[in-house]
Amino acid sequence: xxDVVIAGIGQTPVGEHWDISLRELAFNxxxxxxxxxxxxxxQALFVANMLASSLSxxxxxxxxxxxxxxxxxxxxxxxxxxxxxxxxxxxxxxLTVSAGxxxxxxxxxxxxxxxxxxxxxxxxxxxxIDSDFEAVQGLTSxxxxxxxxxxxxxxxxxxxxxxxxFAVTAHANGANNPNxxxxxxxxxxxxxxxxxxxxxxxxxxxxxxxxxxxALVVCRTDLLPPAYPHPLVRISGSSIVTDTLAxxxxxxxxxxDAARLSVERACRQAGIVPEDVDLFxxxxxxxxxxxxxxxxxxxxxxGLGWQLAQDGAIxxxxxxxxxxxxxxxxxxxxxxxxxxxxVVEAVLQLRGQAGANQVANARRALVQCLGGPAASAxxxxxxxLG
Amino acid sequence: xxDVVIAGIGQTPVGEHWDISLRELAFNxxxxxxxxxxxxxxQALFVANMLASSLSxxxxxxxxxxxxxxxxxxxxxxxxxxxxxxxxxxxxxxLTVSAGxxxxxxxxxxxxxxxxxxxxxxxxxxxxIDSDFEAVQGLTSxxxxxxxxxxxxxxxxxxxxxxxxFAVTAHANGANNPNxxxxxxxxxxxxxxxxxxxxxxxxxxxxxxxxxxxALVVCRTDLLPPAYPHPLVRISGSSIVTDTLAxxxxxxxxxxDAARLSVERACRQAGIVPEDVDLFxxxxxxxxxxxxxxxxxxxxxxGLGWQLAQDGAIxxxxxxxxxxxxxxxxxxxxxxxxxxxxVVEAVLQLRGQAGANQVANARRALVQCLGGPAASAxxxxxxxLG
Numbered sequence: 001x002x003d004v005v006i007a008g009i010g011q012t013p014v015g016e017h018w019d020i021s022l023r024e025l026a027f028n029x030x031x032x033x034x035x036x037x038x039x040x041x042x043q044a045l046f047v048a049n050m051l052a053s054s055l056s057x058x059x060x061x062x063x064x065x066x067x068x069x070x071x072x073x074x075x076x077x078x079x080x081x082x083x084x085x086x087x088x089x090x091x092x093x094x095l096t097v098s099a100g101x102x103x104x105x106x107x108x109x110x111x112x113x114x115x116x117x118x119x120x121x122x123x124x125x126x127x128x129i130d131s132d133f134e135a136v137q138g139l140t141s142x143x144x145x146x147x148x149x150x151x152x153x154x155x156x157x158x159x160x161x162x163x164x165x166f167a168v169t170a171h172a173n174g175a176n177n178p179n180x181x182x183x184x185x186x187x188x189x190x191x192x193x194x195x196x197x198x199x200x201x202x203x204x205x206x207x208x209x210x211x212x213x214x215a216l217v218v219c220r221t222d223l224l225p226p227a228y229p230h231p232l233v234r235i236s237g238s239s240i241v242t243d244t245l246a247x248x249x250x251x252x253x254x255x256x257d258a259a260r261l262s263v264e265r266a267c268r269q270a271g272i273v274p275e276d277v278d279l280f281x282x283x284x285x286x287x288x289x290x291x292x293x294x295x296x297x298x299x300x301x302x303g304l305g306w307q308l309a310q311d312g313a314i315x316x317x318x319x320x321x322x323x324x325x326x327x328x329x330x331x332x333x334x335x336x337x338x339x340x341x342x343v344v345e346a347v348l349q350l351r352g353q354a355g356a357n358q359v360a361n362a363r364r365a366l367v368q369c370l371g372g373p374a375a376s377a378x379x380x381x382x383x384x385l386g
Numbered sequence: 387x388x389d390v391v392i393a394g395i396g397q398t399p400v401g402e403h404w405d406i407s408l409r410e411l412a413f414n415x416x417x418x419x420x421x422x423x424x425x426x427x428x429q430a431l432f433v434a435n436m437l438a439s440s441l442s443x444x445x446x447x448x449x450x451x452x453x454x455x456x457x458x459x460x461x462x463x464x465x466x467x468x469x470x471x472x473x474x475x476x477x478x479x480x481l482t483v484s485a486g487x488x489x490x491x492x493x494x495x496x497x498x499x500x501x502x503x504x505x506x507x508x509x510x511x512x513x514x515i516d517s518d519f520e521a522v523q524g525l526t527s528x529x530x531x532x533x534x535x536x537x538x539x540x541x542x543x544x545x546x547x548x549x550x551x552f553a554v555t556a557h558a559n560g561a562n563n564p565n566x567x568x569x570x571x572x573x574x575x576x577x578x579x580x581x582x583x584x585x586x587x588x589x590x591x592x593x594x595x596x597x598x599x600x601a602l603v604v605c606r607t608d609l610l611p612p613a614y615p616h617p618l619v620r621i622s623g624s625s626i627v628t629d630t631l632a633x634x635x636x637x638x639x640x641x642x643d644a645a646r647l648s649v650e651r652a653c654r655q656a657g658i659v660p661e662d663v664d665l666f667x668x669x670x671x672x673x674x675x676x677x678x679x680x681x682x683x684x685x686x687x688x689g690l691g692w693q694l695a696q697d698g699a700i701x702x703x704x705x706x707x708x709x710x711x712x713x714x715x716x717x718x719x720x721x722x723x724x725x726x727x728x729v730v731e732a733v734l735q736l737r738g739q740a741g742a743n744q745v746a747n748a749r750r751a752l753v754q755c756l757g758g759p760a761a762s763a764x765x766x767x768x769x770x771l772g
Contacts, residue, residue, distance in 0.1 A: 053439040058517040060468040063628040063761035075626040077474040080464040082446040088463040099485035131444040240461040375449035
């Protein structure tokens with residue numbers, strides 16, 4: 001296959017954007033990404049979105065966003081895999097360029113979640129889990145994560161406080177990200193005193209629902225202008241893997257098989273092992289998923305992922321930095337757009353443009369987003385070229 | 387690129403399936419398609435769906451359908467482009483195989499529309515048009531089509547009765563399709579007497595909302611077993627093109643630019659002109675779109691598409707047969723699944739398996755599905771090999 005690179009990145013601040021429409025959010029990110037790419041002209045657009053049909057009565061975002069971005073006439077479609085939509089859309093862009101069907105492809109992750117009341121939003125998010133067998137019983141993504149965390153604490157004798165390190169790390173990094181929803185560090189004590197959301201999850205175990213958009217320009221290396229201003233970032237591994245949608249169908253709910261398999265496949269394609277990466281943008285929609293993702297990727301033994309948070313290994317100077325721009329927890333979690341934000345943040349690291357959050361000599365990143373209870377896992381390996 | 391073929395097809399009857407869940411519908415079509423392919427093992431799945439988030443509180447159909455079909459662990463995602471979802475999903479499957487990322491890819495179009503009351507369904511379908519600027523005013527897809535038809539009648543002095551031929555042809559063909567929702571021929575007089583739905587659209591100008599699922603197995607030619615039982619059907623052209631989402635942004639609402647461009651691109655890739663095809667599975671969600679699609683594809687001059695319906699040219703023995711299995715009108719229109727049904731029906735024609743509806747010597751088909759007011763148009767050229 002041709003070398004496929006991420007030539008442009010763009011993002012809007014994450015937060016409550018009651019004054020900006022869905023299409024404007026997407027456009028702002030696209031405009032920034034196209035400009036960042038040196039003005040490449042996209043021939044196709046994949047929109048990553050999960051909730052616009054249910055929260056904004058708007059499907060058909062491919063045509064909508066292409067139109068509003070002044071790109072009407074190009075190819076477009078929406079790619080959805082719940083919380084893994086951003087990674088799934090990047091993969092389709094990667095395949096489209098690899099197949100030679102387009103030279104320059106745009107990915108736009110966009111989500112608008114804060115215009116509706118919380119209960120409506122929580123119900124819409126629950127469409128990511130099994131509606132007929134889980135949500136129908138009253139289960140939501142949050143209560144499901146709570147049960148997973150309870151089970152984890154029971155199985156592995158992990159205290160609730162063991163999860164503090166994930167939120168503390170995310171908030172420390174978010175403090176330096178001008179696009180983060182929460183730009184404020186927290187202490188372990190603040191974590192400890194936080195109100196319970198769904199026992200044992202407290203407020204800092206749960207990433208906030210948010211509005212936001214992030215965009216990526218994906219293209220063939222040989223199309224970049226000679227004066228291209230950034231270090232090149234190549235997609236060297238790409239994978240999506242599914243697991244059972246309902247957790248009750250898994251032999252062990254604490255094994256994220258799809259996350260594990262998608263890391264294995266993406267790394268195999270890239271010719272690396274996970275230990276070769278300099279950072280891991282993981283899907284910390286709930287802190288329990290951060291712990292389980294670290295284990296699934298092989299950075300910790302089963303039941304010991306939380307220790308990486310406790311001993312500083314996931315910090316910017318640690319052995320496997322995660323959530324380097326705040327993660328879903330502090331940057332905010334705009335649903336289907338989160339996976340695109342993760343890629344933007346990894347590219348900033350690999351270009352050496354991550355500012356105060358720069359991981360020293362970052363040359364290779366693992367980026368993973370999860371849908372529902374990790375029933376979809378999209379993983380990419382990104383590397384600097386040359 | 388490698389030759390990519392549609393090796394397996396499957397479909398469920400179209401209708402009101404209150405007793406069959408979304409996942410079971412999809413599974414039934416998938417099981418049939420895999421069996422039809424001679425037992426090929428899919429490595430990836432693209433689900434075409436538009437309405438499950440809003441009507442069934444279920445997103446994340448990639449993981450759900452893969453899981454229920456016993457394919458958990460494969461790659462999966464949902465592809466949505468409103469009514470063009472089926473064609474968009476086929477295109478992603480085609481690109482995935484072309485890129486060498488998978489050898490065998492499944493497309494499953496599935497929609498379940500009849501469990502909810504009509505007004506809810508109509509509102510959900512209106513998510514295919516511009517929510518902020520059209521639907522917010524009370525416009526629906528149906529009333530929009532009515533305005534287009536009114537404009538067409540005015541511009542081109544076409545009588546309302548001019549559209550009868552589309553419904554009569556569709557129902558004549560649907561009468562011989564055991565999977566069609568309406569297996570009953572109608573006369574021009576019955577069309578004339580039908581109640582008005584949204585002036586000037588009458589009941590027979592509007593395809594019925596329906597439940598259904600259709601599936602396709604897409605793979606590389608060289609992977610087929612020597613004993614593969616069907617004539618080979620190759621994808622020789624594939625294209626998706628967008629137009630403005632809101633009709634008021636178009637210089638002429640009676641020109642379906644996306645439909646025209648996508649036919650041009652798909653035909654150019656296939657090395658043919660539209661006149662070379664033996665049938666045209668078009669998107670007759672409303673009869674006005676059948677007329678406009680025939681014009682956009684070049685089979686009729688502007689304003690004269692309706693004449694092809696009147697003089698029998700679109701019949702099975704005509705110069706450009708359309709809706710050969712009943713079209714959306716008589717087979718039924720299960721939203722995001724309709725595009726997959728169209729492909730199933732075209733493949734049956736090209737294999738010579740279309741029974742009483744067989745178009746003589748059908749070797750090449752144009753298949754097109756439209757999203758919203760043809761703001762997305764997905765077009766494929768399919769050909770028999772050898």
